[in-house]
Amino acid sequence: MAEDLRAVEGSRLADGVRAYLIIAWMWVRSTMAYRASFIMLTIGQFLGSGLDFAAIMLMFAHTPHLGGFSLGEVAFLYGTSGVALGLADLLIGNTDKLGQRVRDGSFDTLLVRPVPVFAQVAADRFALRRVGRISQTAVVLGWSFTVIEVDWTVGRVLMVPLMILSGTAIFGSLFVLGAAFQFWASDAAEVQNAFIYGGNTLTQFPPTVFAKDLVRGATFLVPLAFVNWMPALYILGRPDPLALPRLMDFASPVAAALSCAVAALAWRAGLRGYRSTGS
Amino acid sequence: MGLYAVVAALGFRRYATYRVATAAGVFTNTVFGFVMAYTYMALWDERPHLGGYGVAQAVTFVWMGQSLLAASSILGGGFEQELAERIRKGDVAIDLYRPADLQLWWLASDLGRAAFHLLGRGVAPTAAAAFFFPLTLPDSPVTWLFFLLSVALGVVVSFAIRYLVALTSFWLLDASGIQQITALAGIFFSGMLLPLALFPGRLGDVARVLPWSAMLQIPVDVLLGRHTGGGLAQALAFQAGWAAALLAAGRLVGMFATRKVVVQGG
Numbered sequence: 349m350a351e352d353l354r355a356v357e358g359s360r361l362a363d364g365v366r367a368y369l370i371i372a373w374m375w376v377r378s379t380m381a382y383r384a385s386f387i388m389l390t391i392g393q394f395l396g397s398g399l400d401f402a403a404i405m406l407m408f409a410h411t412p413h414l415g416g417f418s419l420g421e422v423a424f425l426y427g428t429s430g431v432a433l434g435l436a437d438l439l440i441g442n443t444d445k446l447g448q449r450v451r452d453g454s455f456d457t458l459l460v461r462p463v464p465v466f467a468q469v470a471a472d473r474f475a476l477r478r479v480g481r482i483s484q485t486a487v488v489l490g491w492s493f494t495v496i497e498v499d500w501t502v503g504r505v506l507m508v509p510l511m512i513l514s515g516t517a518i519f520g521s522l523f524v525l526g527a528a529f530q531f532w533a534s535d536a537a538e539v540q541n542a543f544i545y546g547g548n549t550l551t552q553f554p555p556t557v558f559a560k561d562l563v564r565g566a567t568f569l570v571p572l573a574f575v576n577w578m579p580a581l582y583i584l585g586r587p588d589p590l591a592l593p594r595l596m597d598f599a600s601p602v603a604a605a606l607s608c609a610v611a612a613l614a615w616r617a618g619l620r621g622y623r624s625t626g627s
Numbered sequence: 628m629g630l631y632a633v634v635a636a637l638g639f640r641r642y643a644t645y646r647v648a649t650a651a652g653v654f655t656n657t658v659f660g661f662v663m664a665y666t667y668m669a670l671w672d673e674r675p676h677l678g679g680y681g682v683a684q685a686v687t688f689v690w691m692g693q694s695l696l697a698a699s700s701i702l703g704g705g706f707e708q709e710l711a712e713r714i715r716k717g718d719v720a721i722d723l724y725r726p727a728d729l730q731l732w733w734l735a736s737d738l739g740r741a742a743f744h745l746l747g748r749g750v751a752p753t754a755a756a757a758f759f760f761p762l763t764l765p766d767s768p769v770t771w772l773f774f775l776l777s778v779a780l781g782v783v784v785s786f787a788i789r790y791l792v793a794l795t796s797f798w799l800l801d802a803s804g805i806q807q808i809t810a811l812a813g814i815f816f817s818g819m820l821l822p823l824a825l826f827p828g829r830l831g832d833v834a835r836v837l838p839w840s841a842m843l844q845i846p847v848d849v850l851l852g853r854h855t856g857g858g859l860a861q862a863l864a865f866q867a868g869w870a871a872a873l874l875a876a877g878r879l880v881g882m883f884a885t886r887k888v889v890v891q892g893g
Contacts (some may be wrong), residue, residue: 391808473810546655553662562665
């Protein structure tokens with residue numbers, strides 16, 4: 349019995365992934381109808397996400413250290429946060445369009461299709477141009493490896509992909525939480541921007557720059573510190589400004605799993621409570 | 628004249644309708660203001676008086692940027708997307724035979740929007756910031772008046788640029804790429820990213836004479852009292868000059884577009 353159930357769950361997941369891929373591919377083809385715009389938008393994404401780094405470089409043109417961190421170390425923070433956000437944004441970033449669909453009633457269309465709703469929402473208007481952000485931040489991350497001085501043990505090397513995956517999951521769960529919130533407040537897409545893009549800007553800079561209360565909030569309320577601050581403190585061999593136990597430096601996967609669980613619950617609650625516009 | 632006043636009032640009311648969106652926007656501006664203010668404080672901690680700004684002035688610069696972001700529409704978004712869509716669909720043909728001027732119509736509507744955004748999105752973040760950070764705000768009501776004038780001129784420059792961007796739809800059909808690249812230029816050259824006084828050498832010289840500096844850098848410097856007397860007149864004239872030149876360019880491109888381009892589906 350349990351095995352049957354597991355098989356059903358497994359095939360539902362496979363259905364969802366398959367539907368996601370089909371819908372995403374459809375949007376890629378649709379995007380290519382305006383190829384000039386696609387190229388400009390991808391370059392725009394590349395440059396746009398590079399602007400933040402331009403600001404960092406302009407800052408470092410006036411000082412060798414910011415909050416006690418060098419340009420290379422800040423570039424490492426910038427790159428890890430940016431790649432994680434870029435991946436989450438590419439995979440499920442358009443969940444923030446949910447409010448629009450709730451407002452105009454087109455969300456009902458998704459509900460009657462024989463495809464998992466979450467797969468449809470996640471793949472809705474899938475935007476390939478977002479590789480622009482991923483590639484730009486990956487270039488900065490790659491450059492940072494050549495300038496930071498790190499004693500590369502096996503643990504530290506493994507920590508890099510682990511923190512990017514955890515960071516992707518944390519940003520992804522923020523996207524889903526934001527989407528769930530839009531079931532109640534369909535105009536409030538900006539609130540999730542505050543947490544996601546504000547969180548990205550926050551984690552581009554070292555925690556030593558910010559007031560301790562802000563760092564505490566970004567550790568215990570919204571788990572942004574686990575996107576890169578905590579694991580980066582371990583990799584760069586830096587003391588924790590909050591003086592938390594060193595075990596916290598390795599807690600990113602746990603924080604990621606917890607935030608995904610919270611996001612999943614919020615999504616289910618939002619979907620259950622959804623009332624159509626009725627018109 | 629009455630017509631355009633009504634259009635402006637409707638532009639104001641249209642944006643005033645979305646209260647949740649306004650509150651959400653204020654929240655976002657405030658979060659970004661906090662994050663950026665701390666990074667500026669870290670920089671000015673290393674280099675006091677950088678670019679001629681004290682720490683409090685630098686922090687004020689951050690919060691003014693967040694407070695004017697929506698009003699000056701530095702990131703774009705607003706009428707130009709609507710106009711671009713009307714051009715793409717061909718609805719612009721209806722707009723063109725209305726007994727109103729296309730550019731003035733949208734200018735009036737955008738000024739109404741900006742007035743709302745200045746009140747709805749500008750006041751609250753600054754008020755919140757005043758609780759947590761030392762800000763340098765002027766005591767003299769005259770400085771505030773010149774600041775408002777400077778903001779208004781900045782909004783007209785911003786409008787004129789976005790009008791030109793929307794008109795590219797006559798040729799490109801999809802203006803979203805151009806819109807994005809213009810938004811990037813807006814962030815970079817307006818002072819939103821970092822005050823233009825911190826831009827090195829030639830880059831700084833160029834950035835200071837481009838029209839985007841009229842959208843944020845100059846209004847904030849007026850507020851901080853960095854332009855006084857003849858310098859103030861010069862700064863306002865610089866903004867007015869760009870506004871006039873870009874509005875004229877918009878008229879010219881508009882004439883050219885409506886003569887040369889056949890609207891599809893007509």
